[in-house]
Amino acid sequence: MKRAVIVLMSSAFLTGAQAQPRPSTLAAPCGASQQLVFARGAIVLGTGGQTYDRFVRDETFCAIGEYAQQAYVPSRDTPWCFVGYRCKQGPRDLWDD
Template sequence: MTRLALLALAVTLASPAAQAQRQSTTDLTCPQARGIVARAGGIVLGTGGPTYDRFVRDRNFCAPTEYTRAAYAPTRTDPRCFIGYTCFEPGRGDWFGDY
């Protein structure tokens, strides 16, 4: 690819129109949302309105110092659907199961 083509691709992907196409859990059924996370391994999904989060299949998709926490999101069929996990950096008080 030429530099111009790469630049055009980067501008297109960074445009608001490309970002506005983020898939939302509220448009999916609970099994569909869970399946997307399972297939992708790690993915950013909208969770209703302007909110979003990054969901992961397992700890392999987190930074080496991060752990997973069960993640629930609203879906079309379930207001509190378990769709995977989120990554978090444990704090001082988190080492005894308080997270």
């Protein structure tokens, strides 16, 4: 009985630690990626191949000392899709959008 409980507990732990697939901006139209960012507030999206980044709805999802910078990614229907913002370190540059 104890052995069965240990096996169940360890398998539950291992399945929670597996890598979860992230949505890809290339596989979806621009509007779908925009809606994901807006609905979740902050989300990691794949942007092609092995590249990915964290995108946020607005600056409230950035850490202290960070600011939100407009983010454009490739999507299924356009090469430049505004999905929201990326959090950047340091003071906001006057020339940043």
